[in-house]
Amino acid sequence: MPDHRPALTSQTALLLATAPLMWAGNAVVGRLVHSMVAPVALNFLRWVIAFALLAPLAWRVLRPGSSLWPHWRRYCLLGLLGIGSYNALQYMALQTSSPLNVTLVGSGTPIWMLLLGRLLFGVPVSGRQLAGALASVAGVLLVLSRGSWQELLALRLVPGDLYMVLATLAWALYSWLLVRTDQPAGLRADWAGFLLAQMVFGLMWSGAFAGVEWSLGMRRFEWSWPLAAALAFIAIGPALLAYRCWGLGVQRAGPVVGGFFINLTPLFAALLSAAFLGELPRPYHALAFVLIVGGIVVSSRRS
Known part of the structure; x- marks a missing residue:
């Protein structure tokens, strides 16, 4: 049977590899500032800054007569999954897990991509x-077990691992919705408008979640110039640049191929963690990465 999957060009591969590089930096920075600001508030502030930066380029999408409003339900869902939920859950995971563990658990994305694509x-x-996908999942289970299968059988997981599993599920559904629902004609060629349309509703979700976090007594916020620099980075790189590259790459290659590129994130996270946090990978991380890379190689080969 012929293989009808889209061909993966070098340009598309570069787009899909840029997003994991930015997200690895996001995990490292999120860990660096976890004691300065509450995780959901960090996500909200990140997208407020990103919105302010992008609005001058795409403000027309907010006008009453734009093509956004007839399709508001779609953008409300995209904003919930990609902006309101995914990053907040990742920052919550970084409260108890390392950037390397978080990104390795996130490498379970391919199996969710396949399952959701088939079921939905x-x-x-x-x-x-x-x-x-099974090879990638084996790598993720190795991370969850901390290299001990007895620990995995006892289900002794830190909260961060579970938060990241939920984040990965949300991201897989978000990626499918990027390509499996019709995009309004007015936004089809306007990447800034398409992203800003998601931010409008994403800010509502993330703001509401931050309010819940505040009401529960998690009001940690220590203003400093390092925090300001961190906010600037995660708003420009992992938000605007990464979302642009990911959206374009997934539309060209499909969500399944893109899902396997997310598995590059642990490699970048390991390098960045060693450089900035002094968190050197352990032997089980290396074995997990071999399994994950093996999954990429097997799955990306065309018949």
Whole structure:
């Protein structure tokens, strides 16, 4: 049977690799500032800054007669999954997990991509894709077990690991919705408008979640110039640049191929963690990474 998957060009590969590099930096920076600001508040502040930076380029999408409002339900859901939930859950995970662990757990994205594609959109799963996804999941289980299968059987997981699993599920659904629902004609060629349309509702969700966090007594906020620099970075790099590259790359190559590129994030996170946090990888991290890379190789091969 011929393989009808989109061809992966070097330009598309570069787009899909740029996003994991930015997200690895996001995990490291999120860990660096976890004692300065509450996690959900950090997510909200990040997107407030990103919105302020992007609005001058795409303010027309907010006008009453724009193509955004007839499709507001779609953008409300995209904003919930990609902006309101994913990053907040990741920052919550970084309260108890290291950037390397968080990004390795996030490497379970391919299996969620395949499952959701099959269950919600009827997209068939090939044997190669399934084998690659299982290899990636084995790597994730190795991280969750901290290298001890007895610990995994006892289900002794830190809260950060569970938060990251939920974040990964939200991101997989977000990625499918990017390509499996019709994009309004007015926003089809306007990447800034498309992202800003998601931010409008994403800010509402993240603001509401931050309010809940505040009401529960988690009001940690220590203003400093390092925190300001961190906010600037995560708003420009992991938010605007990464979301632009990811959206364009997924639209070209599809969410399944893109899902396997997320597995590059642990490699970047390991390098950045060693450089900035002194958190050197352990032997089980290396074995997990071998399994994850093996999953990429197997799944990306065309028949």
